Amino acid sequence: MEEPNQVTIEIGNTRYTGSYVVEGDLVTVTSDDFGNKESARIDEADPHDLAQVLLREMIRRKEDL
DSSP states (O other): OOOOEEEEEEETTEEEEEEEEEETTEEEEEETTTOOEEEEEOTTSOHHHHHHHHHHHHHHHHHHO
16 A cells, blocks of 8 residues: 555635545545545546545535534
């Protein structure tokens, strides 16, 4: 298994961090702030860009609760 890569996004004035691993055709992101995990198929996407999208969606769902 690959070593985790770091991913960071900013929403408003808040910075969120996480890590992601690429396994085959999947990117799995783990949020440092919430501990949630989310995976998606890479297809044609850049793994880092996809990890940012997944992290952003995790944060958005948590904020909506």
